[in-house]
Amino acid sequence: MSARDNILKRLRERTDGPLTAPDSDFAVVTGRGWSAQERLERFERWISSVHGEVIHTSRGNWTVDLAKLLKAKGVRRLALGREHPVAAEARAALAEGEVTLIDADRDVEEWQQEQFASTDAGLTSTRGGIAETGSLWLWPTPDEPRLISLVPPIHIAVLDADTLEDTFFDVIEAHGWAGGMPTNALLISGPSKTADIEQTLAYGVHGPRELIVLVRHAEERP
Amino acid sequence: MTPVKLYPPKSDKVYFFGTCLVDTFYPEAGLDGIRLLEREGIEVLYPEDQTCCGQPAYTSGYQSEARAVAAAQLRLFPEPWPIIVPSGSCGGMMRTHYPQLFSGSEQEVLAGEVASRVYELTEYLVHVCQLRLEDRGQPEKVVMHTSCSARREMGLGETGPMLLARLGQVELVEQERAAECCGFGGTFAVRHPEVSAAMVEDKTLAIEATGAGHFVTSDCGCLMNINGRFDHQNKAVKGEHIASYLWRRTS
């Protein structure tokens, strides 16, 4: 018999007999009932507490803030997708500027060295945010592959304020994740960090040193 | 953790289970516990045939020996009176582990019934007697070390401090890492003497650092351990069982 069959046989022919599975009540991880304002505050407080940077902007004007941000951070080479509206709008806005736009929608093998060594920042859209933990959720696509939110030293993520939800559990349930998982689903909550050297926090150990979230609001905020 | 317990009204009579450590090394603490109960108008029955709850064998893995000794204690409490134990450790053994120990045996029902009547002394004084105390002692600082069994197994982290707070002249001071074990652990202190010693060393340092000259505990195992360490170091800090402390200051 194979290892598989042996293991399953032992588990099935359990000495103490079959076990009864208890039911689970998930109330404790859902039903927060926060208002949009509370969600936003919580999201910002939590992601800021782990060195995530939040910049509030608007749907109509966000690329202006993006350009300012790139200048402020000294980003000269930005990796981004092409088809997603976030990438498309950014490309249009940055086309005439000084920042070199690097196509992320190609096989990593073609540009691995470039990505690892000479890309200053990666720009991605996000599918939504989680207020309770200050998290972004991303389902990387061929247009915005997995590594552009990881390899460059700065990750700029664009989040629409109205996509914030209360809890991780709520997100999984509301969007029917269990019905079809992508190759990779990700929660990102801040820049890469470690406390492995005597509990001292240090950022940017393997992934980005900085995470900047451009939170887009539907209207211009006063 | 023990679920929230609904306490009965004060009983006219209670059983007192002294525990083997009190019986052998700290009999005054047992007697002081009895006196505190009697002062509340309770008749205290002390079953003459009591010996040990069986915990030393139980925690050492000697299950059948523990069961035999526990079985002998089960017979000592025929009337429905509460059983008061001046120790969180032995109290926890009787309340939590007796039902497990006799599960599936003929004594299962009896063990469960006895367990349901077990109260740690400070628990009974606080939650059932609603004890009031008139402090006649001099002003002083005292530290409480609640045993791990009282705190975690019986869920009684607060009853000792609550009683001390009722002594008008006593200032209860908190040691650093109050909830950390003193390192006694029964046979642990013998099987792993160096680790145990490191733990009791830290505990005595924490108590000493409060500047209090006294500490009290509700368990004689901890008392023996911590006092033994203080004595060994010729330190002036003195500990006693909380029952003795309460009785001494209010009688």
Add this chain to the structure above:
Amino acid sequence: MSVETYTPRAFHRQAHDALGNPQIRGNFRKAMDGLMAKRRDVFSDWDLETLRELGANIRLRALAKLPNLLEQLEANCEANGIRVHWAEDGEEACRIIRELCESHGAKSVIKGKSMVSEEMHLNAHLEAAGIEALESDLGEYLVQLNEQTPSHIIMPAIHLNTDEISDIMHEKTGTERTRDVDYMTAAARAQLRERFMNADVGVSGVNFAVAETGTLCLVENEGNGRMTTTVPPVHIAVTGIEKVVEHLRDVPPLYALLTRSATGQHVTTYFNMISGPRKAGQHDGPREVHLVLVDSGRSRIYQDNELLDTLRCIRCGACMNHCPVYTRVGGHSYGTTYPGPIGSILMPHMLGLEETKDLPTASSLCGACGEVCPVKIPIPDLLVRLRREAVGEGRGNVPGAGVKRTKKEVAAWKTWQWLATHPSAWRGSLLMAGKLRALTPSRLGPWTQYRTALKPAKRSLHALVKAHRREGEDES
């Protein structure tokens, strides 16, 4: 590479050495104090008991359905393109992984943190086959540079302080000696980036394997886990068979419990959910993903209703952080892959009680571990159960059961039992002890090495109560 070896047999000697090492003592005390405080703070606005109840419940449900869930996991993984392999023990798992590496001509493996790979000594196995295995979690990397094993399951290098780490990095990698943690972190980043790019295979662990969707979940802060599972062309995930959960919705509560219990974080930087290799049209990610399911004694633990609770563990390490013994002797003293309370209830099943007989007793049964366990494993009860097995009074289904049973000890307990079940003899012996108290030896072995011996009281409580009753009668 030779690795400093500790063994559970040498617990006493290793603990002795650690207790005498102020550096080790200080490093652990400081770290554990910090971790306990952070955990307390991060749960302060939660209904923790209800959340723990749910966590325990989810794990129990997964265990109750374990064989079916493993089959479901396998089917869904395969449907997603993840190849599933089964291993009876660590040796078989090592062989599977080595053969996968060899089939790709792999010379270099980059590793994300995986305690199961530590458990089966994968690095040594691969190196013996000429395949270099490099740890990429910073703590694991440092420990590997220092030719050691992890001393904590979550924070592998917690036994080392900044100066020691600076020395290690200086000696092994040529960095400057410094106390600047950012500098050292940046240096490690630079050293490892090259390795990620050039690695042939990435090996990771798994925190939760979701049967419903065929998804592997990885919890991390550094990003090395994402690198390991995304950059090399082949990703091999290795995990114990108990890590499966039934539904995707079971994951959020366990994740919430795990990060808060482990490091007091409300969330980790990354929660990485992998449901397959790179598909046509996708531009990155490994071309192949493999999942190796390892038994290594777990199905034996599974047989017994009481021992089963051991398998609920989600490997947060909170039991270590709160253990007064672990805090003092550190992780290496235990000489096992999993140290501390969880190790003491798990390792005897993997290594046998003969090898690990001092571990279940290395606890004062203070209950701190059980109190903080996010899935409510009754660790103290399980320690007692293993003590029972060790002296041959259990059910005999732990390897090496009965190994600690000695005639001398049995005789001592039988004598105690006889006395404690013969009340008049008990009272008589107390009477004698009181009378002969002057003869009590002042040296009682280890006890009096650190403490003054206690003499029996002149009169027992039995005697005092009798006298007290007489006084009462005289007064009335």
